[in-house]
Amino acid sequence: MKQRNLLFALDLGATSGRSILGVLENGKLELQELTRFPNTIIQVQGKYYWNIYALFEALKDGLKTIAAKGIEIDSIGIDTWGVDFVYVAEDGSLLGLPRSYRDPYTEGAQEAYFEQLSRKEVYDITGIQFMNFNSLFQLFAAKKENSSALKAAKNILFVPDALSYLLTGKQYCEYTIASTSQIVNAYNKQMEPKLLEVMNLSPALFPEIVMPGKTIGNVQSSVATECGIKPTPVIAVAGHDTASAVVAVPAEDENFAYLSSGTWSLMGIETKEPIINDKTFDLNFTNEGGVDGTIRFLKNITGMWLLEQCRKEWEKAGKSYTYPEIVAMSDGAKPFRSLIEPDDASFANPPSMLKAIAAYCEKTGQPVPEEDAQVIRCIFDSLALKYKHVLDSLQEVAPFPIKKLHVIGGGSQNKLLNQMTANAIGIPVVAGPSEATAIGNIMIQAMGLGLVKSLQEVRDVIRNSVSPEVFEPKDSNIWADAYTQFKNIINK
Template sequence: METQHFIAVDLGATSGRVILATVAKERTDMETLHRFSNRLVCTGGKYYWNIYALYEEIVEGLRLAARRGVPVRSIGIDTWGVDMAFVAEDGTLAGLPRAYRDPYTGGIPEEFFRTIPRREVYERTGIQFMNFNSLYQLCAARKEGSAALKHASKILFMPDALSYLLTGEAVCEYTVLSTSQFMNPHTKRPDAELLAAAGIDASLFPRVVMPGERIGVLTDSVAHQTGLGPVPVVAVAGHDTGSAVAAVPAENERFAYLSSGTWSLMGIELPEPVIDDRTYTLNFTNEGGVDGTARLLKNITGMWLLEQCRTAWAREGKEYSYTDIMRMTEAAAPSGATIDPDAAEFAAPTDMPAAIRAYCRDHGLTEPADDAATMRLIFDSLAAKYAEVLQKLRQLAPFDIECLHVIGGGAQNELLNRLTATACGIPVVAGPTEATALGNVMVQARTAGMVGSLAEIRQHIRRSVRTRTYNPEKR
């Protein structure tokens, strides 16, 4: 296997990175060339993503890669799901993409269910009901008379919009389409009837591509700006969780995964979606994965609570590093009770610590006495929520779940991993922290002919990363 170099662009809801990966026979090594913030833009009471700023940061990362003087085989982009950009007839973007944190979808699902009943929507898509799903964003945009939507000739999900800016080629990548709640999970195409009920023509969505398909090459302009030349852009699992799950270093299929970041996503990997009375009642989602697999999972609010607390504390002049947080939570006493991380009160508060205190008062719980107690309450609550969701997964899984693989940034959180192992009653295998970028790179490497099956990808990743196992402790 000849050594090859790939670029992974990994964008989250709060930050992004451009990574240069070197893939050899025995292992993959990654270097972050460029790291940057991703901030919501709020204007006129509406929340947007500054896609042009993201594009500029990506171009800067590609420019840094070119300076290394190594031949880059391809580029892949992954982002969060559901959000979309509208492309006008002249090929330019019609405004900034709306952000899923915008409250404009409040009450929209209930309005839509008067046209197509809730149960039928689930049976047609297998997707967990969340206010901000793409289906309801389109309904909300149409309801408010969005000029961008009115003049759209194409609708692109976020990773596809960024690859469009780089290549000029418009595609609709399967895994990110699967988050929309308007994809038929059997045909893997947009459901024209659901979209029509939202007032949207399905032809606005371009051709669907699967992870591993080539999208195009960098435009002459981008090739010149960056100095990379006409490098191909490959569709990876455009939804970041799809890329992350591809990088789970599992030895067999009897595992659950927890992709831990701003959001926590817990689920299992299956060859086909599971859409029945149980998954409907439990509100589980069936998202697309690499090789057409289904990711039966639950979205859980994750480190969003802690991130927003840190933002609020920083405004007060209290800057807590990751090391500070670990030290303070280890020293704090276990919480007497827990909060629900998914409570509506925590979706987009202006002051998260105040929202947590108010939630405790409203539910008869003791308010955290200080910042350390607030951090510990968040960790204890997340562990309890993970145990609750895992118990439901056990009811749905066609196999015994033997361990929980924690991937993403949360894999570094030793206290939370210990609490989770104890709450769930099974071993927690933590790592890799860079799962999303690794999955992104390995799909590109497979397109280049360097690895074969998904099992081979995971075997290669086991050789490339170190993991740590946490066993349940006595309560």
């Protein structure tokens, strides 16, 4: 790999997005951030939407920035969060804005759906973790609402696929993003008719499912002219941001688990086949699509959402803490004074996270955090112990021994939490890269262009390009006692 390739990634999260240039040369990758922009939920008449047109404009702004710099890119890839989708009309126009997964219209949808098809049947087909906002239940809720957009839809596109469609005019469903919907059959990797028949819907609503690395088409001439670029190929990367992030794990073999750490923490392993059985059903583990024929067997955990919501409240009270200050405050606070179950329903979207944490501690007979540092320490201790709880369950069903935990994403920069996690789980934590999603997006483009041939070759390039930090376990007896305390609290 000696020639120099320039690859453009759009990486969209639920609160912000970025366009990034990847420079791939001599077996190494470098990233350059081009633009950064907010992604906000719009509330209209009590319903919550994403502004897909604003996101498309942001995508074009990134391409215009490239053109202004005189850079000629080789390809484009787009990744976003999962489950949300857009309805497309017969004439190809979008039927309004996509609903946000944070819209409460899916409350009660699971229970109503299971009256038609049992929870176990759904899991046995899809292997997907049950969450209220999964696309399956969004469609069920839309049908119950008598949605005019659903009635008029010829096709349904997930968010990254919709943005690629606006670029290219080509409609497809990328496999990893489609797998988050809880509509895809985990074995044949196609939309499952039985799940849609409950709502009198047809799999024909969804375009062809394609695998990561496939070139969808070139940027339409009108868009290329507007942005000042050539008709560049658009490649279906792992459209789900976590799937792209997992690609960037700099692993040397298969004996690892990963933790994609951000607003959500996603912990899992990479397998060759789905793991769907009574045990994984009881544990509510998910089998989502990966790259190069892999399955991402994982569990969603509430992550930095807890701290992010507390920070918002502190800022309103005139207290703005930098991240180094937060880490220092936590490090100086007494450990294990108060612990919470991060996935408790009371923390999903409370009016006040600080009050929710206080109420949980009071309910479970623990000291209520009185100082900000105690709240932060409570969150970090609880996350590290929750990771231990999930990793233990993961090891029970994994087809291989887990010898390392790779922490990727923004949370990989939290050295204190990384050390606490290593202490809790008793195996080394390898932290980095923090820009995992963008790196994965770009390297899948490289696969699509034939610059690298396999997932292992991708990871060879990534190991050659980043310098992860390793955290070895310490204080094992202290953390073992804390874990017993944690289990007693979450089981109350």
